[in-house]
Amino acid sequence: MSEVAERLGVVEGAIYRIFPTKHQLVIAVTCDWYQEVMASYEAGLDEITGVHEQLRFVCKHHIDCIYYYPELVNVFFSSLRMSREYSGSDLLKFNRRYANRVIRILSEGALSGELRRDKSPKLGRDILFGAIEQATWGYRMGRADLDPAEVAGNIADLVYDAYACVPRSTGEGDDEIARQLVSISDQLRRLAEGRKS
Amino acid sequence: MSEVAERLGVVEGAIYRIFPTKHQLVIAVTCDWYQEVMASYEAGLDEITGVHEQLRFVCKHHIDCIYYYPELVNVFFSSLRMSREYSGSDLLKFNRRYANRVIRILSEGALSGELRRDKSPKLGRDILFGAIEQATWGYRMGRADLDPAEVAGNIADLVYDAYACVPRSTGEGDDEIARQLVSISDQLRRLAEGRKS
DNA sequence: AAATTAAATGAGTCAATGTCACTAATGGCT
């Protein structure tokens, strides 16, 4: 707080007129950031079709946030998300809105028949964001580097394969009939999407 | 520290003779706990065969730990794992040993041909533990309840399916070709409907 | 210009971690 006050050119006590606690100041700052992030997220996501591509975009976007703002994300992970005030804060709402897009992707994928219906979309959300959090730990701690695109691709593939009715090619030359059917299905999907727009 | 000293019946300063910082005391306590936990983990795991069953056991064991010691786990997640001293501590070693079992399960599964070889086992580890962390957040925050067996089953299924060469039954009469044909049929119907409107 | 409201100050409280010189106890050795 002393550093914040100093940078603002005021005395510490002045901050407490606007933010009753340090915690709430941090929440407010993080909220601002979240709002910015959310704009590019939703705009970008709306322009992408296809379950797999959408999942990949979400992963990439999320990991990019971590890549560019590791300290802020760490604060969110360790202090904010664990605090009493988090429940009921705008941050939680943002977070839900952010995560709900994944649930929607998976739900709609299930509805269209591309994804299995026997798996909870909420679990898919947990898997996706949980995996990202784990996979970026080393980077966030300054102990490793991180290739957002690569990690995003891997996690998106994995989530997709966990939910897909028909697994993507394993690159090992499997069942010819199944692969052909996948190809037909993909082409039909593209055809259908092309017609809508 | 004052509470700890009081319970021990000594004065605060006495603690600092043995643990130079509060942080290191907490690490030591958590290490003790981790050691206990590790015993039942490794013993239990050694008696189980089959990739899917082993994954289920790991999930169940991990979630049980969270279920019975939520506060301790929260401290681990928020303070310890984020701290400078964590790198290089025994805790990290324990944690690696714990997590490496998952990597081994997946690696051996890939070797035996049951699991796909095109996915990194390390990513599987991240997915598994990350998903558990996410899925137990509500419980750890005292905002929801938790059924360890159910969540463990779901996550184990999901990880298995993400890695399996041959997906488990979806419980819907599972011939792969038949399922794909249903998907094609669905898409054709939607395409036809799109034409009308 | 006077009055009212808002913003800022700075001195100070409180709680918590950690420090240090000094004292008490313990255990091994002759």
Add this chain to the structure above:
DNA sequence: AGCCATTAGTGACATTGACTCATTTAATTT
């Protein structure tokens, strides 16, 4: 037993960081 060395324990203090509040200063309205 008596001595010595090592270890454990004490209590007063230092330091830091969040937070409070009576008072002063600035801005806005009337």
